[in-house]
Amino acid sequence: MLHLILFGPPGAGKGTQSEKLVEKYELCHLSTGDIFRYNIKNETDLGKLAKSYMDKGELVPDEVTIKMLEAEVDKNADAKGFIFDGFPRTIPQAKALDTFxxxxxxxVDAMIALHVDEEELVKRLLLRGKDSARADDQNEDVIRKRISVYNEQTAQVAGHYEGLGRFHQVNGEQSIDEVFNNLCGIINKL
Structure with a gap:
């Protein structure tokens, strides 16, 4: 089984690259953002709770996120492996994922981070916000808050996997195909 964490700030291209990696390596894509949006759309208790945090650009509490993700992994027990997209976002989440x-x-075989300059992230997210119904991609202040939260709280998770010798970084400002080829080069060496 191949277990990857695709890592990076909002707008780095994790969703786009995950789709391509899922197809090539036949992995199950677990995006906490997608799972949260599904629950928000269907107004589940988890969705309402997640929305209250997401609307402010904050992280959903670890215990909620971890239990939700464990349930998704268990539902897909026959998968050839997983791409974790948007998880883990904190050191406790990383340790909980490792334990699970x-x-x-x-x-976790590798954490691969997509690096993109902050101003490019803002441009990408505002553009995405025009095409989607995502309120969190339509407000520059919320976008900058999400990036700030990522830099302050989430980026440290890379150090956890770097310490385990499983961290890799790719320039996310290249073309989609160039980023994908770089990702595959890393994965093929695992």
Whole structure:
């Protein structure tokens, strides 16, 4: 089994690249953002709770996110592996993911971060906001808050996997195909 974390700030291209990686490597894509949006759209209790945090550009509490993700992994037990997109976002989440995967005789094989300059992220997200109904992509202040939260709270997770020798970085400002080729080059060496 192949377990990857596709990492980077909002707008770095994780969703786009995940789609391509899922197709090539036949992995199950687990996006906490997609899972939250599904729950928000269907107005589940989790969705209402997640929305209250997301609307402010804040992270959903770890315990909620972890339980939700574990349930998704268990639902897809026959998968060839997983791409975790938008998770883990904190050191406790990373440690919880490691513990959960270890309990299944598995591990995170690599964390691959997509690096994109902040101003480029803002441009990308505002453009995406014009084409989507996502309120969090239509307000520059909320976008900058999300990027700030990522830099202050989430970016440290890279150090956790770097310490385990499993961290890699790719320039996310290249073309979609160039980013994908760089990702595949890393994955093929695992």
């Amino acid at each position: 995967l270890n309990s299944k005789g598995a591990k």
